[in-house]
Amino acid sequence: MLHTVTPPAQHANHRPSGVLPGRERELDAVKALLSPHTAPSTAVLVRGNAGSGKSALLRAVVEEVREEGDTVVSASGDAMESGFAFGVVRQLFEHLVLDEEEGTATSPLSGRAGVAASLLTGSGPERSHGVPYADGQDDELLRGLYWLVVNLAAKGRLLLVVEDLQWADRDSLRWLHFLLRRMANLPVVVLASLGPEAAGDGADTAGAVAQLFRHQLTLRPLDEGAVTAVAAHVLGTEVSPSFAAACRTATGGNLFLLNSLLRALRSAGAPFDARTAGELTRHTPAGVGRAVHGLIRNCGSDALAVAQALVVLDGSADTVLLAGVAALTEGGAQDAVRGLVRAGLMTCTDEEVAFVSPLLASAFAEEVAPSRRQELHARAARLMLAQDAPLESAAAHLRRAPVGVPGAADVLQAAAALAREDSRHGDAVALFRRALREKLDDGSRATALIGLGRTELTFDLSDAINHLQRGLELSRDTAERADAARALSRALCTLDRYSEALAVLRSTSAELRPLDPVQALGLEVDFLYGSVSLPGSAASVRSRLQELRLSDAGQSGAVHPLAALLSLRALMAGEEPEQVVSMARLALDHGMRPDEESTVYLGAIIALGAAGEAELGFSYANAAVDEARTRGSALAYAYAVSARAAMRIRLGQVRECRADAQATLEALGEIGVDRANARSVAAAGALVDALTKQGELEEAAQLEQRWLTGDLQGHWINDHVLLSRGRLRLAQGHVREALADFLLCGHRTTARGLAGAGVLAWRSEAALAHAALGEHEAALTLAREEVSLARQWGVRASEGIALRALGLVTGGAEGLTTLHSAVELLEGTTAKYDYARAAADLGARAREAGDLARARTHLQQAVSVAHEIGATVVAEGALAELRALGDRPRSPAFRGVDALTPTERRVADLAAQGMTNRAIAGHLFVGLRTVEVHLTSVYRKLGINGRPGLAEALTRAI
Structure with missing residues (x-):
């Protein structure tokens, strides 16, 4: 009766003894069966797939159970030698027979055993494979071999070990069958292994022999x-x-x-x-692939073709597709799959065929020649196209197929466009590049180049510019040319190549005007916006800017960019703030980037901030940041987060502005925008502004020396940089240099038609610098002009900022009254920093005037608001004034969660959620080193040693 051996249970914490790691349970089970004290004779068969450890187990068992006096003979089947008659038997006994002939055997072989010995050594009659011995010699040999075993067993226990029984020759299998039926009560142990590869002529014989083994053990895959x-x-x-x-x-x-x-x-x-x-x-x-290749080859030539096809199909496929790629009939493929499944190399369900493990698949993949891969990929692509499979599936194979597969270019481009829409930028670039290797007409090549360039805008501006320029030259499609020109100009502007960007927009707009007026108008809007931003070209486009009407766009898609430009024009002309806001809302009602490549929508965000709607501008910018992050575009993210930082300055969110400025610099650095670039300088300026407000003058000064030297380029995004640098210099005591910055800022904004008080309060800052230098008349002139312009503009925050400066310059009772008016105007607005600063100034002047109650009220408000927004300088100044009143207020926290910068808090929150440093870097568009630096700072401020205490430390603050 056949017994299936069940290994003993093993405790989860069991560790290998060093004998056979991973198979200790099976080793113990077989050892128990083969113990001399269990039975005089037994037969154990170990089954398992290739690589399951059968041979190692057999060797370990013999090493463990053999005793002094035991005779051990061993042999192994081999697929290459399965045609040799009695090949396995010869391996088992030939050396023993030779020992006897040489006189070294302990007892001579005689009788039937001697006959068997002579036949094995070739001294008796021979036969060819497949031809039986004459006159009953087969039967005589089997009997003789049996007596040979009896002779050997008479000297002590005999252990017969046969590995890979499935590859044993037919004659040896017949002999083993004969022995197993007759070995009862002999001190003989037969230990063999059988793999699942048995097939062909010997399969039935091997199966019949296997049934005679009393005990059988199947080696299962290792558990965890x-x-x-x-x-x-x-x-x-x-x-x-x-x-x-x-x-x-x-x-x-x-x-x-x-x-x-x-x-x-x-x-x-x-x-x-x-x-x-x-x-x-x-x-x-190394070497695993060759071993796997050999196992697969042993299953037949069709099996090799199926395995190669499965490699190019990414390790799994249905049988029909597998057969087509392997160039086999469906039945032939199914037969090959059955053989591979039987060999333990693949699995097969009703839905798919797959390799049994990823490592086996990758090892075999290395053995498939590149030329063979290309051939199979081409075949797979043709099959998928004929079956109307998804474009992405066919394109994945065309990427790896030789050039020239019919229809390849169209499929590759269509799949690339889908990948780009799904923000799979790496896939899109690879597909576009592969499409460009095909033979294309000018129109198709232009489409591929422009698609490639627009995709590369997310991470490589230099390559993007090159491909967009080439595509624009080749294209004849008006919409495509407009998109290419807009994308190209954006990339050029990002690298400060403004004159080239304007030339592209101007020339393409002129060329498209007779063919497609709507596309031409959209490009003209971008051209006018870019021109206004530069002092050298602003005056030249002013008349054209005044001519434009919203009706010029009709019902076309040009309405939104035109509205963005007109909101900026309304700001420049000093029209009612409501009109500015109305146009900006119309421009942004589909988001900050509805045209994807146009930057004119940044103008609408600026207009909203100047018109007292910074919160609304922030909401648009914030949505754009989320969209850019979802799309995975570092360039779009940099633009959006810089716009959000500008709104944070308006809203007085000092901590958050600092974080956004840092994020902008990091995102720009990721796409190769250097620190001399205007957008990098603008982000550095916003960071300097925040650091100055937080009193970190040394760090701000280092940034200023590294990023903000000289007169700065004339693009309008540097106007606020001049204001920020001036504030830093004023805080450092470099008043004359600060005044120069404020006046240069004023000169530039006035030259481009943005002289109003709502854009930048440069007059107020310059007035305070004049006052610090003792130039009282100049200070009063600028402060009064600012108040007058602010009142004309009609935005409370702008007027409050102007009145603060006038009150400080005027001084005395009149100045105190003016400061009080400034605080009343700013209270309740979103300009929290300006409110906190005005309240602190009013409190300080009230204390000097002896109005202690009013001083205390406003100083306490200033401390509260300034600490909330991270305006450390204002908070500390107000605290000092309160102490001068005799109060003993608590100081703001500089350690703990409140001390974390917004970026540090964001990184800390993501880390506490379990994200890896690399995942956090990808989420925030920063480098891995940046994340590590932030986390180090977080751990220091929270007083913890690392991630294990992070979640708890953050939770304590809630």
């Missing part, structure tokens, strides 16, 4: 506990459960693959952590 034990043994260190689980998934629990993988990791010096666990198939061990 066994994998952990093997890993600890090979690597010499404990590994985490997650790492062990990843190893088991990669290898399918196959002992050979697992050992090979672990040795490869050890040799490569790879860390045994989560990152390595996620990339295990990159460490395919």
